[in-house]
Amino acid sequence: MEHHRSISDVLIIGSGIAGCVSALTMAEEGVHCTVITAGERLSYGNSELAQGGIVFHAENDEPEILEKDIMTAGWNHNYAKAVRQLCALGPDVLQELFIDKLHIPFNQRKPGDWFLTREGGHSLPRILYCHDHTGRNIMEALSKAVSEHPNITVLTKRTAIDLLTTHHHSSHMDFKYSLANSCVGAYVLNEHTAEVETLLSRYTVLATGGIGQVYLHTTNTPGSIGSGIAMAHRAGARLLNCEYVQFHPTALYAGKRGGQRFLVSEAVRGEGAVLVDSCGDAFMKRYDDRADLAPRDIVTRAIMDVMLKTGDDCVYLDAARNIKKDIVKRFPTISERCRNISVDITSEPIPVVPAAHYFCGGVLADLNGRTTLERLYAVGECSCTGVHGANRLASTSLLEGLVWGVTSGRDIARRISKTEPMSEKLRDSIRDWVNAGDEHNEDPALINQDWATIRNTMWNYVGISRSAGRLHRAFSDMRTLAKNLQDFYKNTPISKPLVDLFHGCQTAYVITLSAMRNRQSKGCHFRAD
Structure with missing residues (x-):
């Protein structure tokens, strides 16, 4: 088998919001990086699916108020410094990159006068959105910027197999006897050629997204199988909070078939929709004073409880009852998907069921995205920065990807300017992939x-x-x-x-x-x- 080897300053595994922002940030500072994506295009993952929006700031909002909302939703299991960084940097970074530079078309009454919505767990309406396809608009702009940047190489249809480390993959005794273990790139399967490439790099960024596909019902894309978690675990990086898997209370129920389900955004409840059982009775008040806008974990368990008691396969989200706005105009994507299963959201309740949605744990990462494995960074959903604690607050995921994309990019650019290129000794000591077996028994x-x-x-x-x-x-x-x-x-x-x-x-x-x-x-x- 022909082996392909290459070396770059930085290898970024994954191309959602966190990976793309990290790449753009360092590329702007003159760092050459390689972004790999398992799909045929950059917007292959979950970022593109985000409907609700991204946290900005409300009138009379203060970082402390958002901080308190995040900590409350996270059951105070959060890392306070990470929450503080998100709340302090978030709005400014969003303004700078997404509004001023990439001109993402967030909904506004007139230039600069934004429509802001409120979602479960938020004490104020502070969420910027583009109708109900915020993620798609963000990823379109980011993909274009990344693809056109001269310092970024994009490789498509690439699946990372394993992280390369000096302890596990180097054949030279100097590295085997060293106490420090460093990440030096990855083995990557090229689907175009069916060969395994050795992609060496001075720094590696994991931005592989979520884990939803290990569950029967999920809102996540097919690639969300936790590859970054598995690879980091094998390489010896520390993981944290992996038991905290957030289930979204409302995914569209279209029959018993498992697999990826269409998300019905929490913003629908934010605008006034109410959860009801098959008899049309609203039930959330019985479970929490915040009713339909309680945090996700509470709403999810309430729905499961109702389903177990009634024996029904789903509950219903009644958007026709209280929403004064033109629902179809406010939620065009949701309206169309419901129409596909013959549900008219202006007059009928939407059948919904909980689904695995967001991974609050992951590869432990500091305020700059550094992990416990030297030269390995983790950003976005595959990382555990401590922002989300035991439960994520709505619409903070895109913001976390954005903020840590920026801090990791800046940190790597700063470090690269001060460090030597990879030594020839190290480069030559990393072996190419050896295909172990030839039993063609894959069924x-x-x-x-x-x-x-x-x-x-x-x-x-x-x-x-x-x-x-x-x-x-x-x-x-x-x-x-x-x-x-x-x-x-x-x-x-x-x-x-x-x-x-x-x-x-x-x-x-x-x-x-x-x-x-x-x-x-x-x-x-x-x-x-």
Whole structure:
């Protein structure tokens, strides 16, 4: 097999909001970087799907007020310094990059007079939005800027297999005996050529997004399988808060089939929509004084409780009852998707069900995105900065991706100007990928069955409501599957479906282990026992 090797200053794995902003920030400072995406285009992941919006600032808003809202939603399990950084830097960075530079078309009455909405857990209306396709507008502008920048190389249809580290992949004794372990790039599968490339880099940024696809019902894109979590875990970087998986209360229910579900934004409830059962009775007041605008974990458990009591497959979101605005104009995407399943949101309630939505844990990262593995950064949803604590506040995810994209980009640019290029000794000591097996026994039916095992196990045992019995069962099932996959993986030629399955299984295992260890019910980690 032909081997392709290359070396760049920085390798960025993932091309959502965090990865793209990080790339642009350092490219503007003269750093050459390579961005890889598993898709055919940059806007392949979850960032593009974000409907609700991005946190800005309300009239009479103060960073302290937003800080308090984030900490309350996060059950005070947050890292205060990270929350403070988000609240202090967020609005200015947003103004500078998204409004002044990229001219993202957020809804406004007249230039500079923004429409701001409120979502669950926020004490003020401070969320900027572009109708109900904010993420799409942001990613269109970011993708264009990244693709056109002379300092950025974009490689498509690339799946990262493994992070390269001096301890695990160097053949030179100097690096083996060194106490410090450093990340020096990644092995990457090129789907265009079916070869594994050795992409060496002085710094590496993980921006691989979420983990939703390890669950039966999710709002996440097909690539959201936690590959960054699995790779960082194997490389020895520290992970944190992996038990905190946020379920979005309202994904469109269109039958029992699992897989990716269309998100019905929280902004619909922000504008006045009410959750009702199949008899049309509003039920949220029974569970929380904030009713339909309680934080997501509370709303999700309330919906599950109602579904268990009534035996129904879903509940309903009644947008026709209280919303005074033209709903179709305010939520064009949602309206169209509902029309596709013959639901008219102006007169009928929308069938909804909870779905895995956002990963509050991840690879532990500091205020600049640095991880515990030297020269490895993590930004966006795959990182754990401590901003979200035990439960994420609505519309803070895009802002976190933006802020840490900027701080990581600046930090890397500053460090690169002071450090030497990668030594020849190190470069030559990193071996190319060795394909272990040649048993051509990859069977799509087996792969689909393994995914079904992962998704059903995680949904039923490590889902919205957890207990020692359920978690123990999940742990033994996932451990068996992981071992079988390990053996299979060793003997079968590498392929995209295999890499994805391997990463998905490891991610599920890591989440299960974290959930088992934490006996305290908090936020998204709800212990029924």
